[in-house]
Amino acid sequence: xxxxxxxxxxxxxxxxxxxxxxxxxxxxxxxxxxxxxxxxxxxxxxxxxxxxxxxxxxxxxxxxxxxxxxxxxxxxxxxxxxxxxxxxxxxxxxxxxxxxxxxxxxxxxxxxxxxxxxxxxxxxxxxxxxxxxxxxxxxxxxxxxxxxxxxxxxxxxxxxxxxxxxxxxxxxxxxxxxxxxxxxxxxxxxxxxxxxxxxxxxxxxxxxxxxxxxxxxxxxxxxxxxxxxxxxxxxxxxxxxxxxxxxxxxxxxxxxxxxxxxxxxxxxxxxxxxxxxxxxxxxxxxxxxxxxxxxx
Amino acid sequence: xxxxxxxxxxxxxxxxxxxxxxxxxxxxxxxxxxxxxxxxxxxxxxxxxxxxxxxxxxxxxxxxxxxxxxxxxxxxxxxxxxxxxxxxxxxxxxxxxxxxxxxxxxxxxxxxxxxxxxxxxxxxxxxxxxxxxxxxxxxxxxxxxxxxxxxxxxxxxxxxxxxxxxxxxxxxxxxxxxxxxxxxxxxxxxxxxxxxxxxxxxxxxxxxxxxxxxxxxxxxxxxxxxxxxxxxxxxxxxxxxxxxxxxxxxxxxxxxxxxxxxxxxxxxxxxxxxxxxxxxxxxxxxxxxxxxxxxxxxxxxxxxxxxxxxxxxxxxxxxxxxxxxxxxxxxxxxxxxxxxxxxxxxxxxxxxxxxxxxxxxxxxxxxxxxxxxxxxxxxxxxxxxxxxxxxxxxxxxxxxxxxxxxxxxxxxxxxxxxxxxxxxxxxxxxxxxxxxxxxxxxxxxxxxxxxxxxxxxxxxxxxxxxxxxxxxxxxxxxxxxxxxxxxxxxxxxxxxxxxxxxxxxxxxxxxxxxxxxxxx
Numbered sequence: 123x124x125x126x127x128x129x130x131x132x133x134x135x136x137x138x139x140x141x142x143x144x145x146x147x148x149x150x151x152x153x154x155x156x157x158x159x160x161x162x163x164x165x166x167x168x169x170x171x172x173x174x175x176x177x178x179x180x181x182x183x184x185x186x187x188x189x190x191x192x193x194x195x196x197x198x199x200x201x202x203x204x205x206x207x208x209x210x211x212x213x214x215x216x217x218x219x220x221x222x223x224x225x226x227x228x229x230x231x232x233x234x235x236x237x238x239x240x241x242x243x244x245x246x247x248x249x250x251x252x253x254x255x256x257x258x259x260x261x262x263x264x265x266x267x268x269x270x271x272x273x274x275x276x277x278x279x280x281x282x283x284x285x286x287x288x289x290x291x292x293x294x295x296x297x298x299x300x301x302x303x304x305x306x307x308x309x310x311x312x313x314x315x316x317x318x319x320x321x322x323x324x325x326x327x328x329x330x331x332x333x334x335x336x337x338x339x340x341x342x343x344x345x346x347x348x349x350x351x352x353x354x355x356x357x358x359x360x361x362x363x364x365x366x367x368x369x370x371x372x373x374x375x376x377x378x379x380x381x382x383x384x385x386x387x388x389x390x391x392x393x394x395x396x397x398x399x400x401x402x403x404x405x406x407x408x409x410x411x412x413x414x415x416x417x418x
Numbered sequence: 419x420x421x422x423x424x425x426x427x428x429x430x431x432x433x434x435x436x437x438x439x440x441x442x443x444x445x446x447x448x449x450x451x452x453x454x455x456x457x458x459x460x461x462x463x464x465x466x467x468x469x470x471x472x473x474x475x476x477x478x479x480x481x482x483x484x485x486x487x488x489x490x491x492x493x494x495x496x497x498x499x500x501x502x503x504x505x506x507x508x509x510x511x512x513x514x515x516x517x518x519x520x521x522x523x524x525x526x527x528x529x530x531x532x533x534x535x536x537x538x539x540x541x542x543x544x545x546x547x548x549x550x551x552x553x554x555x556x557x558x559x560x561x562x563x564x565x566x567x568x569x570x571x572x573x574x575x576x577x578x579x580x581x582x583x584x585x586x587x588x589x590x591x592x593x594x595x596x597x598x599x600x601x602x603x604x605x606x607x608x609x610x611x612x613x614x615x616x617x618x619x620x621x622x623x624x625x626x627x628x629x630x631x632x633x634x635x636x637x638x639x640x641x642x643x644x645x646x647x648x649x650x651x652x653x654x655x656x657x658x659x660x661x662x663x664x665x666x667x668x669x670x671x672x673x674x675x676x677x678x679x680x681x682x683x684x685x686x687x688x689x690x691x692x693x694x695x696x697x698x699x700x701x702x703x704x705x706x707x708x709x710x711x712x713x714x715x716x717x718x719x720x721x722x723x724x725x726x727x728x729x730x731x732x733x734x735x736x737x738x739x740x741x742x743x744x745x746x747x748x749x750x751x752x753x754x755x756x757x758x759x760x761x762x763x764x765x766x767x768x769x770x771x772x773x774x775x776x777x778x779x780x781x782x783x784x785x786x787x788x789x790x791x792x793x794x795x796x797x798x799x800x801x802x803x804x805x806x807x808x809x810x811x812x813x814x815x816x817x818x819x820x821x822x823x824x825x826x827x828x829x830x831x832x833x834x835x836x837x838x839x840x841x842x843x844x845x846x847x848x849x850x851x852x853x854x855x856x857x858x859x860x861x862x863x864x865x866x867x868x869x870x871x872x873x874x875x876x877x878x879x880x881x882x883x884x885x886x887x888x889x890x891x892x893x894x895x896x897x898x899x900x901x902x903x904x905x906x907x908x909x910x911x912x913x914x915x916x917x918x919x920x921x922x923x924x925x926x927x928x929x930x931x932x933x934x935x936x937x938x
Contacts, residue, residue: 174785175936194791201789207781209701210601215688223692224790245688260786273789 123186125150125271125302126171131180133166140166141326143180148271148302153293155317155334156306163326164306165204168275171304172201184271197225200264204275204306206256208248214259215244221263229266236262239288253280265292272296273304278312290316310341342375347388348395356387370394419537422528426515426541427548433514437507438553444878445500446560449492449569462486472727473752476621476720477881479640480628482647487568489645493577497639498620499881504553504581505588505613509606511549512592515542517602526675539667546589546663554582573645576653580639583656587635588613590662597669600678607708614712614763618719625723694792695800702774702801706808709767713812716763717819720756724820725827727752749830754903756820761844761898762877764812765851768805769869772855775801776866785937794933802856802925809848813841836905843909847897849921856928863938 124147131144141163148154158164170177173189173196182189189195208217218233237244240258248256257280264272274293278286293303293316307313313320314334322330322337330337342363347353353372357365361380366373376384388396456462466486475481479498482490519525528538558578561569591612595605616634623631624640631637641652669679691697699706727749775798778784784797817837824830851869858865879892893899897917902910 169785169937172785172789174788176934193793196789197791199789201786203782203786205782207783207786209697209783212691212700213688216691219688220691220697221790223690224694224792 123150124148124183125185126304127183127186128167128171129181129183131167131170131177131182133170133175134178139326141170141323144323144326144328145180146321146328146331148304150270150302151297151300152318153297153303153305153316155313155320156304156323157308157310157313157320158323159308162323164323165275166326167323168201168273168304168306171273172196172199198269199271199273200225200267200269201273202257202260202264202275202277204279206253206260208251208256208259210249211247213245213247214242214251214255217248217259218244218263218266222266225267225269227266227268233262233266236265236292239292240285254282254285255280257281258285261289261292265296270300271302271304273306275306276308277305278307278309286312341378343378343381344375344399345373345384346395346397346399347372347393349391349393351391353388353391356384356391359384359387419533419540422533422537423541423544426545430511430514430545434511434549437511438549438556441500441503441507441553442556442560444503445496445557448496449488449561449564449566452491452495453488453566456488456491459485459487462488462491465491471748472625472723473755475624476723479620479636480624482643484646487645488566489568489570489573492569493573493642493644497577497580497642497644498617498636500581501584501636501639502613502617504585506610508546508550508585508589509592509609509613512542512546512589513596513602513605513609515545516593517596517599517605520596520675521602529675535671539670542593543663546586546593550582550585550589553585554578557581568645570645572648576642576648576650577644579650579653580642580644580656583653583659584635584639586659587656587662588659590659590666593666594662594669597666597673598679600680600682603704604682607705611708611712615715618716622719622722625726694787694796695803698774698800698804701778702771702804702808705770705774706767706804709770709808710811710815713760713764713767713816714819717760717816717821718823719819720760721820721823724749724753724824724830750832751906753820753830753832754906757817757840757844757904758880758898760816760820761813761847762873762880764809764816764844765847765873765876767812768809768848768852769855769873771805771808772801772852772859773866776859776863779863779938782937788937795929798856798859798929798932802852802929805852805855806848809852810841810845813844813848814838817841832905839909840904843901843904843914846901846914846918846921849918850897850924851921853921853924853928857924857931858928860928860931860935862935 127147128145132142133140144163144167146154156164156167166175169175171182184192184195184198208214212220215237218237222228222233240262242255242258242262248259251259257277261274261277264274272293278289281289290312293305297303303316305313305317317334319331319333320337321328348370349372350370353365353367356362356372357367357374359380360383361377362384363375363377364373456465463486466481469478470481477499478495481494484490486494519528525538529535555578558574561574561577562571588609592605592609595609596602599605599608617636620631620634620636623634624637632641635655638652638655641649643649673679689700691700775784778787778797784794787797788794817840818834821832821834821837824832851873854872855866855869858869876896876898879896880898883893890899900910900913900917902908902913
């Protein structure tokens with residue numbers, strides 16, 4: 123059963139269309155990755171879900187009912203904004219407690235555990251916090267809530283790798299409790315690690331939705347090869363892009379569905395080293411842009 | 419530095435333009451209208467006789483010796499008063515360029531980009547000099563263009579020069595406070611207090627003890643004797659402006675960004691904020707409490723001159739006649755005027771509290787709070803509650819201050835009950851302004867400035883209306899046309915209900931609109 127369903131959400135600001143016909147659904151106990159470059163419409167979509175703006179057309183449904191018919195639907199939601207702004211003169215602890223009070227939660231033990239795990243000093247005023255620390259306050263508050271839909275907008279941009287891992291762990295534990303998670307990000311590896319399904323948004327429109335494995339074909343793998351031989355022939359193969367070779371090093375991108383052929387071809391050369399770099403979001407989009415420019 | 423100056427200029431030029439435009443047009447509107455209203459010296463002498471009373475002196479400063487020429491009249495009625503506006507202009511621009519930029523972290527970014535502290539500070543000073551110089555030039559050119567006999571070049575120059583000096587005084591004071599105090603809100607609060615208390619102090623001392631008045635910068639303007647003796651020597655104290663700037667530079671040069679000389683860091687235990695109303699109160703507490711303290715002081719300083727009014731009326735045969743038998747009438751009438759003015763000042767805190775709601779929206783807090791299932795109605799409603807409470811307490815405390823400070827004066831014949839009734843009588847104005855504020859916020863997040871302009875309009879009409887006998891038609895657009903003037907008249911319950919009811923209707927509309935509108 124779907125927890126959240128978006129049906130043809132369109133939002134216009136004057137003449138500018140921020141998102142157009144955005145539709146997707148998030149099922150119970152699922153982590154849903156929402157990816158796209160800056161300005162693609164991720165935040166606008168999220169703001170429509172949480173009711174900060176009302177869509178020009180289309181419908182947001184929670185637990186099968188339109189949110190306009192359930193004024194208190196947001197008690198099912200916990201949200202962590204992309205740019206967490208807190209009250210400069212309140213301490214982090216005061217903010218977390220306020221959020222707990224507002225959602226009727228009194229589990230101070232869990233609060234202390236989370237504060238410890240995220241290594242937050244709750245006695246300091248929010249104005250002294252770095253971006254990462256402000257994010258921790260919001261994350262702790264979200265993980266403390268009883269909401270069954272957690273919405274994270276670029277949640278790890280200010281966190282160090284260690285805290286990122288803590289965050290990932292808590293996302294998975296929330297998932298195991300049956301909660302649903304909307305994870306907006308432009309870090310593909312993070313989404314790949316956590317998300318069961320993803321939607322890709324570009325210029326206000328959803329261009330792909332599905333399981334990550336199904337979408338592998340749209341990604342590109344980045345290879346770094348050290349070899350004394352000339353790989354120009356590989357560079358000319360179908361599905362190989364941005365081929366460069368200088369001295370003993372070649373670098374290129376391969377469409378994910380062509381990796382097999384390219385690796386087979388590489389076998390014939392004498393290789394001193396082969397490095398695979400994780401696909402980056404821009405690599406995905408490059409493919410779309412390439413396709414777009416090729417057609418025109 | 420040049421680049422940073424250009425950037426700052428681009429950032430503030432519209433605000434500066436509107437301030438200069440407003441101040442200049444308001445000032446330059448006056449000499450021709452005075453000329454029209456009081457064309458002959460005889461007319462002006464009659465006016466002068468009626469104005470020589472503590473009530474007017476408290477508002478405009480002492481009247482110069484000698485003929486009440488057009489120039490003298492203009493400077494007497496406008497200079498001290500416009501100084502408040504010029505001061506406010508400087509405080510707001512200076513604060514936005516210094517501490518506000520620092521609080522927002524922009525100064526840190528700028529300083530990391532090969533612009534020195536000296537450069538940043540020089541840009542701040544230059545902008546202050548520039549805007550005050552432009553204002554002074556516009557005023558000088560405008561005043562010169564009239565060509566009235568009693569408004570000669572020397573007088574016009576001095577008028578422009580004192581505007582420059584007074585403006586720079588508060589520009590400098592604000593920059594200094596920006597180094598001393600820990601946040602832009604503090605800077606604005608403290609310097610605004612100096613600006614308003616300076617005026618209130620001058621009002622009290624001008625009437626009660628003129629020699630003590632000299633501490634207030636407003637009094638230096640009176641002492642310039644514009645358009646008669648032209649005592650330019652009283653420009654000298656305005657040197658303090660540059661002195662403040664120098665002190666500010668010495669502090670800024672060696673200070674950590676984000677730090678301040680006075681830390682105000684209280685180590686208190688963690689508060690438990692269990693509701694949105696508590697949150698809203700926590701956020702606006704400092705603002706509300708400092709305004710309430712200010713209102714009490716303003717009321718007290720006005721109350722303290724009532725005694726002198728009595729003795730003054732005792733000496734003056736004409737005023738005695740005007741006031742009717744016993745001379746009490748005039749004091750009570752004066753109290754009535756003061757109550758209107760105090761009410762208008764007391765309308766500022768509710769509007770500032772409502773402004774906090776917008777600030778919460780701008781900082782995306784409302785969006786965030788929305789996900790806690792706090793409804794928009796509740797968000798705005800809680801700020802409306804706080805605004806109304808702040809408004810009522812402002813009126814009440816100002817009236818209580820007036821009452822307390824005039825306790826020693828015999829024979830005013832006003833009881834504490836009369837003052838309380840007055841606070842209730844004018845409370846519908848608080849409802850109206852808060853309602854208008856809520857309505858504008860509900861319409862769009864950028865419209866709130868209109869309610870401030872309306873407040874300014876109310877102030878001018880009430881203030882100038884008193885001095886000039888301005889046509890009643892201007893008052894029709896203010897609530898004070900409808901509300902009876904306590905304690906001269908009994909409160910008109912029907913008028914109270916009408917004004918207050920309008921406010922409530924606007925409030926409800928605001929709440930409904932705000933519920934549906936997109937957040938910024």
